Amino acid sequence: MHQDPRATATAILPLVGGPANVVSAAHCVTRLRLGLADRSRVREAALRALPGVLGIVEDGTSYQIVLGPGVVGRVAEEFDTLLAPAGGAAELAARGAELRAANRRRNATPLKTGLRRVADVFVPLIPALIGCGILAGVGGLLANLGWLPGFTPALTVLSSAFMALIAVFVGHNTAKEFGGTPVLGGAVAAVVVYPGVAKVSAFGAALAPGQGGVLGALAAALLGTYVEKWCRARLPGTLDVLLTPTLTVLVPGLVTLYVLMYAAGAAATALGTAASWLLATTGAVAGLLLGGLFLPLVMLGLHQALIPLHATLIEQRGHTVLLPLLAMAGAGQVGAAAAVYVRLRHDTSLRTTIRSALPAGLLGIGEPLIYGVSLPLGRPFLTACVGGAAGGAFVGLFAMLGTEVGATAIGPSGWALFPLLAGGSGPAATAAVYAGGLLTGYVAGFAATYWFGRLEPDRPAAPPPP
Structure with a gap:
C-alpha cells in the first residue's frame, strides 16, 4: 500500500523538531534534505520507524531522510506546504542559506564542498535524463525489431531533444548554484550548442556545435557567474542594469568560443577514449x-x-x-x-x-x-x-x-x-x-x-x- 505523501510529511515534521527547527528543505532523487537549527531535537528512533522512511543520513551539511525515488518529490512538496505558515518561503530560504553556509564552513573540506556543489548542478537534471533514456531504449528496441517504423522517429526526437540542449540547463543550474543569475548562465552556456559556432575557428579549426558538451557549459556558466559578481560589485546601479548582463554574456562567451569549447571538447574526447580503452584492455581490473x-x-x-x-x-x-x-x-x-x-x-x-x-x-x-x-x-x-x-x-x-x-x-x-x-x-x-x-x-x-x-x-x- 502506498503511503500518502501528506501523511508522511505531517508525520516527519514533529519528529525533526517542528517547523521552527527546520531552516531549509530540499530534495534529490531519493532523499529529503533538511537544514536543522538544533539536531538534538530530532527523535531519530521514531523517525526511522515511520512507514516509508528507508534510512537516515547525516553528511555535515544537511539531515537527509531517505524516502526513495518518486516518493521523495511528492513528500517534499507537502513538506514545503506545511512549512509555509512558519514564516514564509523567503524567510525559510534565507535561514536555510545561512545554516548551510555555517555547516559547510564547520564540517566540509574544500574538495568535498566543490564536489557537492557540482553534483547539485546535475542532480535536478536526473528525472529528464531517466525519462529520455527510457524513451531512447524503447525507440532503439523498436528500431531493431523493425516495429512501428513510422513512430520510432518521434521517439527519437523526444529522447534526443533534451540532450541536444542539456548545455543550456547545465548553465542555468550552474549560475543558480554558484550565486549568479540563472538565465545569464543559460545564455552563456547556450553558445556551446548554437549551430552558428560552426562559422568560428579556434586554434586553426572550425568549431562544431556541442563541442565541449556539459563540461564546456559548466565552465562557461561558472566563468559567467564570476564576471557577473565582479561587475555588480563595481558598477553603479544605473550602469549595472545595462552593462552587467552585457559583459556577463560577452566576456565569458568569447572565452567559451576561443578557449573553453576547444579545451572542454578535448577533455571530453579524452574521457570517452580513456573509458573505452580502460574497459577494452583492463576491463576486469577496472570493474x-x-x-x-x-x-x-x-x-x-x-x-x-x-x-x-x-x-x-x-x-x-x-x-x-x-x-x-x-x-x-x-x-x-x-x-x-x-x-x-x-x-x-x-x-x-x-x-x-x-x-x-x-x-x-x-x-x-x-x-x-x-x-x-x-x-x-x-x-x-x-x-x-x-x-x-x-x-x-x-x-x-x-x-x-x-x-x-x-x-x-x-x-x-x-x-x-x-x-x-x-x-x-x-x-x-x-x-x-x-x-x-x-x-x-x-x-x-x-x-x-x-x-x-x-x-x-x-x-x-x-x-x-x-
Missing part, C-alpha cells in the same frame, strides 16, 4: 576497482560528483559504460544483507530492518542497507564491497571480450537499470551480462559476509549449572 570502491563514495555522499562524467559519456556515445560497473556495488550490498539475515536468525530487529530495506536495495537504493545494516556492523560493509568488486570484475571482463554494457541514463540502478541498458552486442547479450554481474555480486557479497563478516550466530542459552 573490480569501480565496483569495490563505490559504496564508500555513496556513504560519503560523493557518488553524485560522478554525474558530469556520466552525462559526458551519454552525450558522446549515447550511453555511459561506468554506471553498470558502479551498480554492482549495490548487488554486493544486497548479498551482504542476505547473509546477515541468515546468520543472525534471532535478531528480530535487524531482520525486520533488512526485510524493509531489501526491496529498495534490489532497485539500487543502497542507503537503507548501508546505514541500517552493514555500516553499523562494521565488517559486513567491507564484505559488501567485495561483492561489488566481484560483480564489477564480471561485467568488466565481458567488456574486454567485446560485450560492453552501458546505460542510456543515470539515476536508476539494480533491477531498475534493465530498461536503460544499451550496448553494441544487442539487448539480449547486454542484459545477460548485466544480470550475470548482479548475480555474481549477490553471491560474492553473501559468501564473503557469511564466512568473513564476523557475525556471531545466536545460540540458545546454556542450561544453568546443577
Whole structure:
C-alpha cells in the first residue's frame, strides 16, 4: 500500500523538531534534505520507524531522510506546504542559506564542498535524463525489431531533444548554484550548442556545435557567474542594469568560443577514449576497482560528483559504460544483507530492518542497507564491497571480450537499470551480462559476509549449572 505523501510529511515534521527547527528543505532523487537549527531535537528512533522512511543520513551539511525515488518529490512538496505558515518561503530560504553556509564552513573540506556543489548542478537534471533514456531504449528496441517504423522517429526526437540542449540547463543550474543569475548562465552556456559556432575557428579549426558538451557549459556558466559578481560589485546601479548582463554574456562567451569549447571538447574526447580503452584492455581490473570502491563514495555522499562524467559519456556515445560497473556495488550490498539475515536468525530487529530495506536495495537504493545494516556492523560493509568488486570484475571482463554494457541514463540502478541498458552486442547479450554481474555480486557479497563478516550466530542459552 502506498503511503500518502501528506501523511508522511505531517508525520516527519514533529519528529525533526517542528517547523521552527527546520531552516531549509530540499530534495534529490531519493532523499529529503533538511537544514536543522538544533539536531538534538530530532527523535531519530521514531523517525526511522515511520512507514516509508528507508534510512537516515547525516553528511555535515544537511539531515537527509531517505524516502526513495518518486516518493521523495511528492513528500517534499507537502513538506514545503506545511512549512509555509512558519514564516514564509523567503524567510525559510534565507535561514536555510545561512545554516548551510555555517555547516559547510564547520564540517566540509574544500574538495568535498566543490564536489557537492557540482553534483547539485546535475542532480535536478536526473528525472529528464531517466525519462529520455527510457524513451531512447524503447525507440532503439523498436528500431531493431523493425516495429512501428513510422513512430520510432518521434521517439527519437523526444529522447534526443533534451540532450541536444542539456548545455543550456547545465548553465542555468550552474549560475543558480554558484550565486549568479540563472538565465545569464543559460545564455552563456547556450553558445556551446548554437549551430552558428560552426562559422568560428579556434586554434586553426572550425568549431562544431556541442563541442565541449556539459563540461564546456559548466565552465562557461561558472566563468559567467564570476564576471557577473565582479561587475555588480563595481558598477553603479544605473550602469549595472545595462552593462552587467552585457559583459556577463560577452566576456565569458568569447572565452567559451576561443578557449573553453576547444579545451572542454578535448577533455571530453579524452574521457570517452580513456573509458573505452580502460574497459577494452583492463576491463576486469577496472570493474573490480569501480565496483569495490563505490559504496564508500555513496556513504560519503560523493557518488553524485560522478554525474558530469556520466552525462559526458551519454552525450558522446549515447550511453555511459561506468554506471553498470558502479551498480554492482549495490548487488554486493544486497548479498551482504542476505547473509546477515541468515546468520543472525534471532535478531528480530535487524531482520525486520533488512526485510524493509531489501526491496529498495534490489532497485539500487543502497542507503537503507548501508546505514541500517552493514555500516553499523562494521565488517559486513567491507564484505559488501567485495561483492561489488566481484560483480564489477564480471561485467568488466565481458567488456574486454567485446560485450560492453552501458546505460542510456543515470539515476536508476539494480533491477531498475534493465530498461536503460544499451550496448553494441544487442539487448539480449547486454542484459545477460548485466544480470550475470548482479548475480555474481549477490553471491560474492553473501559468501564473503557469511564466512568473513564476523557475525556471531545466536545460540540458545546454556542450561544453568546443577
